[in-house]
Amino acid sequence: MAAFTLKINGREHQIDVDPGTPLLWAIRDNVGLTGTKYGCGVAQCGACTVYVDGQTVRSCSLPVSAVGKSEVTTIEGLTSKEAVAVQKAWAAHDVPQCGYCQSGQVMSAAALLGLNPKPTDQDIDLAMNGNICRCATYVRIRAAIHSAAKSLEG
Amino acid sequence: MNAHVKPAASTALSRRSLLKAGAGLVLATYVARNGVAYAQDGAAAKSVNIAPNTFLVIGQDDTVTVLCKHIEFGQGPFTGMATLVAEELDADWTQMRADHAPSNPVLYKNLLFGVQGTGGSSAIANSYEQMRKVGAAARAMLVAAAADEWKVPAEEITVEKGIIKHASGKQSGFGALAAKAMQQPAPANPQLKDPSAFKLIGKEGAVTRLDSVAKSNGTAEYTLDIKDPGTLTVLVARSPRFGGKVASFDAAAAKAVPGVVDIKKVPNGVAVYADGFWPAKTARELLKITWDDSKAETRGTAQLLEEFRARAKKQGALVKQEGDVDAEIAKGGKLIETEFVFPYLAHAPMEPINAFIHWKGETASARYGSQFPTPDHAAIAQVLGLDIAKVELKTILAGGSFGRRAQQSTHVALELAQVAKAIGPGRPVKLVWTREDDMRGGYYRPFSLHRMRGVVRDGKIVAWSDTIVGQSIMKGSPFEAMTMKNGLDSTAYEGSNEIPYQVPNFRCDLHQVDVGVPVLWWRSVGHTHTGYAVEAFVDQLLEAAGQDPVEGRLAMMADKPRHAGVLKAVAQLADWKGAKLEAGRARGVAVVESFNTYVAQVVELSMGQEGPVVHKVWCAVDCGVAVNPDIIRAQMEGGIGFALGHILYAQQPLEEGRPVAGNFDSYRSLRINEMPQIEVAIVPSTEKPTGVGEPGVPPLGPAVANAMAKLGLPRPTQLPIRPGDTA
Ligand code: FES
Ligand code: FES
Numbered sequence: 001m002a003a004f005t006l007k008i009n010g011r012e013h014q015i016d017v018d019p020g021t022p023l024l025w026a027i028r029d030n031v032g033l034t035g036t037k038y039g040c041g042v043a044q045c046g047a048c049t050v051y052v053d054g055q056t057v058r059s060c061s062l063p064v065s066a067v068g069k070s071e072v073t074t075i076e077g078l079t080s081k082e083a084v085a086v087q088k089a090w091a092a093h094d095v096p097q098c099g100y101c102q103s104g105q106v107m108s109a110a111a112l113l114g115l116n117p118k119p120t121d122q123d124i125d126l127a128m129n130g131n132i133c134r135c136a137t138y139v140r141i142r143a144a145i146h147s148a149a150k151s152l153e154g
Numbered sequence: 155m156n157a158h159v160k161p162a163a164s165t166a167l168s169r170r171s172l173l174k175a176g177a178g179l180v181l182a183t184y185v186a187r188n189g190v191a192y193a194q195d196g197a198a199a200k201s202v203n204i205a206p207n208t209f210l211v212i213g214q215d216d217t218v219t220v221l222c223k224h225i226e227f228g229q230g231p232f233t234g235m236a237t238l239v240a241e242e243l244d245a246d247w248t249q250m251r252a253d254h255a256p257s258n259p260v261l262y263k264n265l266l267f268g269v270q271g272t273g274g275s276s277a278i279a280n281s282y283e284q285m286r287k288v289g290a291a292a293r294a295m296l297v298a299a300a301a302d303e304w305k306v307p308a309e310e311i312t313v314e315k316g317i318i319k320h321a322s323g324k325q326s327g328f329g330a331l332a333a334k335a336m337q338q339p340a341p342a343n344p345q346l347k348d349p350s351a352f353k354l355i356g357k358e359g360a361v362t363r364l365d366s367v368a369k370s371n372g373t374a375e376y377t378l379d380i381k382d383p384g385t386l387t388v389l390v391a392r393s394p395r396f397g398g399k400v401a402s403f404d405a406a407a408a409k410a411v412p413g414v415v416d417i418k419k420v421p422n423g424v425a426v427y428a429d430g431f432w433p434a435k436t437a438r439e440l441l442k443i444t445w446d447d448s449k450a451e452t453r454g455t456a457q458l459l460e461e462f463r464a465r466a467k468k469q470g471a472l473v474k475q476e477g478d479v480d481a482e483i484a485k486g487g488k489l490i491e492t493e494f495v496f497p498y499l500a501h502a503p504m505e506p507i508n509a510f511i512h513w514k515g516e517t518a519s520a521r522y523g524s525q526f527p528t529p530d531h532a533a534i535a536q537v538l539g540l541d542i543a544k545v546e547l548k549t550i551l552a553g554g555s556f557g558r559r560a561q562q563s564t565h566v567a568l569e570l571a572q573v574a575k576a577i578g579p580g581r582p583v584k585l586v587w588t589r590e591d592d593m594r595g596g597y598y599r600p601f602s603l604h605r606m607r608g609v610v611r612d613g614k615i616v617a618w619s620d621t622i623v624g625q626s627i628m629k630g631s632p633f634e635a636m637t638m639k640n641g642l643d644s645t646a647y648e649g650s651n652e653i654p655y656q657v658p659n660f661r662c663d664l665h666q667v668d669v670g671v672p673v674l675w676w677r678s679v680g681h682t683h684t685g686y687a688v689e690a691f692v693d694q695l696l697e698a699a700g701q702d703p704v705e706g707r708l709a710m711m712a713d714k715p716r717h718a719g720v721l722k723a724v725a726q727l728a729d730w731k732g733a734k735l736e737a738g739r740a741r742g743v744a745v746v747e748s749f750n751t752y753v754a755q756v757v758e759l760s761m762g763q764e765g766p767v768v769h770k771v772w773c774a775v776d777c778g779v780a781v782n783p784d785i786i787r788a789q790m791e792g793g794i795g796f797a798l799g800h801i802l803y804a805q806q807p808l809e810e811g812r813p814v815a816g817n818f819d820s821y822r823s824l825r826i827n828e829m830p831q832i833e834v835a836i837v838p839s840t841e842k843p844t845g846v847g848e849p850g851v852p853p854l855g856p857a858v859a860n861a862m863a864k865l866g867l868p869r870p871t872q873l874p875i876r877p878g879d880t881a
Contacts, residue, residue, distance in 0.1 A: 001412050018412065021432045029387070029430035034379035035372020037553070038431070039504055040589045044818035047504065075372035090370035094362055094784060097228030097792055099369025100504040100553025106370055125827035132818060134504040134554050135228045136795020138829035140788070 004064050006031065009077025019065035023057075024048045026064045027074060035075035035103050039132065046131030049104040050074050056111045058130075075103040081152065082113035089148035097135035105131050109145050118149055208261070209288045210239060216316060216329040218245050220285070221255040223262035223270060224277040225525050226365060227503070227552040227559070228792070229847040230785040231277040233363045235285050237782055238278075240361075241354045242289030242347060243296075245328070246316035252364050257527035257547035269528035273560045273675070275749040275845020278781055282843050283346075290344035292335070299334035300326060349779070349840070356780050363785070365551075376551050377508045377522040378586065385510070385582040386415055388573045389434040389591075391441050392423040395450035395811040396596055397670050400424060402444045408437035417441070418576040425573045431586060451670030452811040458601055458669065459495060462623040466493070466605040470621055470665035471642055474651040477659030479607075479619045487611035488698055492691065494606070495872040496683040497805030498813075499599035499676055500821060505553025506592040508585055509570040515579035517544045520570065523552025525559035529632060530567035537571035556677040556796070558597060562631035563672070565597075590816040598806055599676035600625040601669070602646070604687035609659075610699045615710070617659040618695075620650050620687065625669050627679070642666055645675065649684030649746065649852070654717040655692060655710035671808070677796060678848040681748040685852030686801075686859070689744035690869045693860040703743050703860060704730055716776050719837055720754040721745045723774035727835045728756040736760075739769065742860025744853035751849035752776040752837075755794070757830075757857040765876045766862055768798060768830040773850065775834065778841035786846045787834045793850020794832055799824025801855040803874050820880050 006013045006023075008031055015030040022041075027033050027050070036059060039047030043061040050059045051073040078087075086109045089095075096102045105128070112119055112127040119127065124145050133141070211219040220239050224231040232252035240250050255262045255270075262270045265280040293313055301308040304324045312319050319325040328335075354360045368374040393399065403424050405417040413433030418425045424441055428434035453461075483489060509522035511534065518538055524530045527547055535542040552559055561567070570585045577583065587595065602624030609617035626643035628634050637644055642664055651662045676682055696706035704725045711718045724743070725731070735741065738760045745754035756772040773790045780786055803822035807814045815821035859869035 017430075018432065018436070020436075025430060025432040028378075029432070032381060034375070034381065037376075037505070038378060039506075040818050042589075042817050042819060045504070045823075078371075087367075087370045091362070091366040094366050094788065096363070096366055096369035097230075097788065098504060098552065098554040099228070099365065099374050100376060102369050103372045129825045129827045132504070132823045132825060134502060134556075134796070134823060136792045136799070136824060136829065137788070138795060138824075138826040139791045139832050141826060142829075 002065070004067070006064070006067060006072060007069065008033065008072045009074060015064075017064060019063060021064045022060050023050070023062045023064055023067055023072070024059040027059060027072070033074050033076050037100055037103055039101065044132070045101070046104040046108060047101050049107040049131065051107065051111065056108055075107060078107070078110060080110060080114060082148070083110040085148040085151045086110045086113065086144070089144040089151065092147065093140045093144040095137050095140040095144050097137055101131060101133045101135070105133065105141055109141070109148070112145065113149060113152065117152060119145060209255070209285065210292055212292070212328050212332040214329040214332065216249050216327040217251050218243065218249050218328065219251040219253055222252050223255045223264070223281070224272040225254065225523060225549050225552060225555075225559070226252070227523060227555045229277070229789060230363060230782060231272070232365055233361060233785060234278050234782055235281060236364055237354050237361050238282065238285035239289035241352060242286045243293045244313040244315065247354065247361050249316050249328070250364065254549040257524070257531045257549070259528040263528070269526070271526040271528060271560065273525065273557070275751065275847045275849060277845065278843050279750070279845050282781070286346050287344055290346055291340050294341045294344050295335040295338040296328055296331050298338040299331045303331065303334060356783065358783055361782060374551055376505055376553055377510055377584070378505060380510045380521060380584055382512065382582050385584050386427045386429060386577070387431050387434045388425050388427050388583050388585045389438045389588070390420060390423050390425045390569065390573065390585070391438050391443055392591065392595070393445050393450065394594070395445070395447055395452065396672060397450040398445040398447045399449070400443055401446040404442040407440040407442070411437040411440065416577055418573075420569070420572045420576050422569055422572070425576060427577055427583070434586070435588065450811055453669070453808070454810050455498065455601060455808045459603070462603040462667070463493070465623050465665045465667065466603055466621050470623070470663040471640070473642065473647050473662040473664050475661045479617045479659045479661040482609055482617035482659040483607065487609045487616065489607065489609055490695060490698055491605075491607045492694065493871055494604045494683070494687045494690065496599075496602045496686070497807070497873060498601045498671065499682075499800055499804055500593050500806050500815070501556040501558035501597075501676055502593060502821060502823070503552070503554030503556055503558055506589050507558070507566055507587040507595070509566050510582070510584045511570050511574045512582040513538055513574040513579050517546070518574070519546040519548070521548045521550055523555070523559050524549050524567070525555055526561060526564070529562065529564050533564035533567040534571045537568060537575060557675040557679070560675065561597070562633055589818070593806065593816050593821055594813040596672035596813070597674040598671065599682055600627060600646070600673040602683050604650070604683065606687060606691045608691065608695045610695055613699045613701065615655070615657050615692070615695045615699060618653070618657045619661045621663050621665070622647055622650060623665040623667060625671070625673050626666050627673050627675055645680045647684065648680035649748065650688060653688050653692070654714045654745070654747065655707065656712065657710070677793070678748050678851040681746055681852040685744070685746040685748070686855045686873070689746060689853065689856030690859045693742070693744070693856070693863065694869060697863065707745065716752045717745055717747060720752045720774040720776050723835050723837050724754040724756050724772050727774060727833060728772035730756060740861045740864035742857045742862070742864060744856040744860060746849070746852040748849045748852055750844040751846060753790070753849045753853050755853040755857045757854065757861045759858060759861045761865060761867070764879065765802065766858060768858060770831045770833070771854065771857075773832065773834045774837055775846065775849070776837040776839050777846050777849070778839050778843040780836045780839070781843050783836055786836055789846040790834045790850040791832050793848070794854050795824050795829055797851040797854035798828070798830070798858070801858060801873055802876050803879050805874050805877060822880055
């Protein structure tokens, strides 16, 4: 066990865990933020996507000891204009079915729009193919990302 | 619109407690009460006989919360039930909310099952009238209350978009009149609207899903998110082979892991209790367990396939016969024979299996995504030795199911209660299965084989024989009596025994085999394999007969207007006859009825380096009255993506009885870059509404196979199409 200070959504949290504990479980079990989901634990599904210093990261596969002083953002702390546009578009298109993958999808989609305000279908496929949706809501994810991009124009 | 994921009144549904919580009207009595009511809280326990049949709570803030007797894990029953109620109540959509009804087999039974449960794409089908009546009765009671209050005749009162009005200028929302409405007698048979007056049912854009916002911002609560104070996370080490038992174990190293609270032997294996997932998982890996495999299944799928093949050479138990297939084969003509092999499939819902319970000694309360609350409830009570009235079971949102959470064996409820019992009362426990536990934990779509034989003569299909070898889902389950005829499991042959085509000589027979691998219904159940076998084979026979796949099918469907209807609709949508395809592309078609919903699909694909690439799917669906058109489209889209991922990549092979695939790296799932474009047409219908959760799945696989055949490739006879592919 070791003490760590995690900076999550702008707040510092002291936790005492095994250094190998994946960031995902520190966020969920120690900090108590449960919007970030567990789907595979092996960086295959993207349900656990968070930002570490603004980069999308699979939190199930990043040990707490490697986070250091980096800023972590979870779905609860998502406030960028891209994120707001994405969440609006998600509701407008009724993207979610079971919804369990959608925190991760929204995190990845908002990050994509931050880097590329006008993604093509191919850009979307490339940026989003690390996020599995077992309900296969992919058609609507694509459409909603295009809508969000449009809403951010001008 | 926010889902009412945790309304104040969600766990205390007695009439009294709802009133306390500020709910104005709690609507009662559409299902006959027989004096049995399951307690949901202390207050109800004291008054078991007066628990009302509550489907609807009108708050003083005008919100209308529908208590949904079906679990919401993506297929949209929250929105569907609320649509039915709101339609007859003349509510405004923005005031509607939904939450899960608690477990109560009397009040909240599925009218098709007789117990509370979700499955068989039945939510809308069994609730269509019931929920409309709830809305209509509530409306009548509100109107009566207004008439009373305003001293005007009820007939002069109108209700529109949540506002109750009289010509005198008097008007009110629902909330202000709700308490008074509750004093009014509930009409026994409230008048329902004529469909021509519908404002929400079947109307494009009239409603949006009630759960979209909460599911886009991380606030929707699933079982994995439960964090009641003092909750322990429990992981169980289970036998790597089905039927294996713990012979002995050494927990010394596991116990030393910081955060581990206890380790106990339980009927399924060894349970690790810890104050979080990671310590529990770390400790579980340090357990040294010797397994007793003397009663375990030790055959692998390669061996099973050999055994199945050998059986298929002989005729099985007769399911259906018309004419004389053997005589027709003996007469000559073009005899076509093929075999189709279908692997074990895991459901792999995005949220792996889990469940929560707090056993307090005299009472217990459980919360999780229970798809069959009635048997789960009884199982928990039995393990804990409690009267069922002392056990509360609350269904919450679940991250998908595809059949996995509908456990007729109640194995998760049992394991949950067993781990709670093993550590003793007063310790809330959250049982968590890892993804690997889920993939390797059984309850698969049965491994099965179809041996098909058909005769084509003079351009016509004159004989058809389908010998099926497979495992029974229902045998030994509480549903055995209901679903098995002459000892044969209808879910093993549904769709193969009643094909939509007129063939004069027909036979379907079944070898029902016992394998020690637990199996379960998997999104569209028997149709997952019978749909493929029938639709790939009929296409092959029509090809041999020199007929067009659409015209040829239609010619044999004279007495199947709804099959023909969707087939014609999809042909039109895709411009089957006229479309000019890019070089290297081809199209295939298939039509399958399941759960009384008719779906036809056309697939356009080309062959990539590694296999088929599906570019576009056209889909026509006839599900009777279309209650929520956009949810129907969403279910067709999702069903198509789910089906495509599995026919391309998915299988759970067994080696010496041990399931091999453990995660999405070895059980590959469809990803967004592989998702085709999809166009859906809903065929207008005035028939009773039927479900859409499953029926989008079956036609996709055979339509892919049939398109491959158009490119001169064999129709795949062993699924998945790309077995070697992992992510
Ligand atoms: S849980 Fe991290 S990628 Fe699946
Ligand atoms: S919405 Fe269910 S897994 Fe994506």
